[in-house]
Amino acid sequence: MQLTFLGTSAGTPSLQRNVSAIALTLSRRGDYWLFDCGEATQHQFMRSALKPGKLDKIFITHLHGDHIFGLPGLLTSRSMGGISEPLTLYGPAGLKTFVETTLSLSGSFVTYPLEVIEIEAGEVFDDGKFKVTAYPLNHVLPCFGYRIEEHDKPGFLDAQRLKAENVPRGPWFQQLKRGEVVTLEDGRVINGQDYLGPATPGRKLAIFGDTAPVATALELAAEVDVMVHEATLEAAMEEKANGRGHSTTVQAATVARDARAKRFIATHFSSRYRFEDMPRLLAECQAIFPATELARDFAVFNL
Template identity: 80%
Template sequence: MHLTFLGTSAGTPSLQRNVTAIGLTLSHRGDCWLFDCGEATQHQFMRSMLKPGRLQRIFITHLHGDHIFGLPGLLTSRSMGSISEPLTLYGPPGLRAFVETTLSLSGSFVTYPLEVIEIEAGVIFDDGVMKVTAYPLNHVMPCFGFRIEQYDRLGYLNSEKLKADNVPRGPWLQQLKQGKSVTLEDGRTIHGRDYLGPSTPGKKLAIFGDTAPAECGLALAAEVDVMVHEATLESALEEKANMRGHSTTVQTATLARDARARRLIATHFSSRYRFEDMPRLLAECQAIFPATELARDLAVFEI
């Protein structure tokens, strides 16, 4: 898996950064999910390796414009590109009205199956491979963060041990691969766990929406491989940041440390900061949590 940051600015775009959108690529085929869809996200798609036809799900943290104003354009361009694959949107109450109203008033439509799911806190997606849990954050309007967990992958079948135990080939091998028990034609009952190699732990990510320090922050980010969190303002502007429902560099890094995250990627920087300011912001984070990186537009991070 890898993350592609399509926009890393807060509130408004700048000449150096677009507003928020993050792509999560799930497989070698390029299947992806999108987290938020700020203005001009579809332009950023064209500058990246992401493909709209591989987009399966969009998770919206909240309904501020810098997180959703790119959604109508992306949805309709997908139809104009003759993409027929279904798409599911997840987000706070009001998302369905936003989508339906903008499409209706602009005389637009989509030609593929589109489902809009308005969410509450808790598990919002689970297909047995990936699970997504929504957590309420501390912003000036309803806003969520998403914990994305990949289930552990079972180890490979030990063919040498199967051969040594005279286990013949057959449809039961698929069940053994899943760790299940099977009864063979000779009456023996064998257990998949006895023939599987070590499982591979699944990856865990936390992608926060806009937020001041929140009660659920530790649970959302607990021991994740990657934590993505806003760092809208520098530490000296803490009061201003928190009053507007945002966090500072130091607050973000402190959460990553306390949650025992393995890695922090900070994003959503105020447009007041230019590229030459970023080493200073990075230093504030790394003084507390050394494994910090700063996102930039079109940067790709392997997970």
């Protein structure tokens, strides 16, 4: 799994950063999900290694322009590029109206199956491999953070032990690998759980939308491998940040510490900050949570 940051600026783009968009690559096949789609996200795709045809889902945190104004262009460009793979969008109430209205008024269309699912807090997706849960945040518009959990991978089947106990090979081995109970032709009942090694814990990450401090943050980010959280302003500007539904460096790092996250990646920086300001912001975060990194456009983080 990889996180690719396509935009790391807050509110407006700058010469160094585009607005919010994060891609989560799920497998070696290169299929991925997108979290938010700010203006010019499709331009950022062209400067990255990501392929539009591998995009499977888009999760929108909220309906502010710096998080959704790139959607119409991306959706229609997929069609013009001949991509026929289906795409599903998840996001707050109003997302479907936004998509339908912008496409209709601009005379645009898509030629692939497009589904828009308006969500509420709670589980929004589970395909048996990954589960995504939405948590409400504290912003000036309804806004969500997403917790992505990979299901645990079953341990390896002890084929040598089965052989030693005269359990013949057959199609039931696939059932045993899933931990199921199998009745053999000779009447013996074999419980696959008894022949599996320890499961491999799935990876967990939390991707926050815009938010001032909120109680649900600790549940959203509890013991995740990676927490992605906005750090719009420096610690000295806490009142301004919170008044606009945002967090400071110190507030975001405190969430990572208190939630017992393993790693914190800060993003969504005010366009007032240049690259030369970043060491100062990083120091504020690391004073609270040492395992902090700062995102920049096109940065790739391995999970």
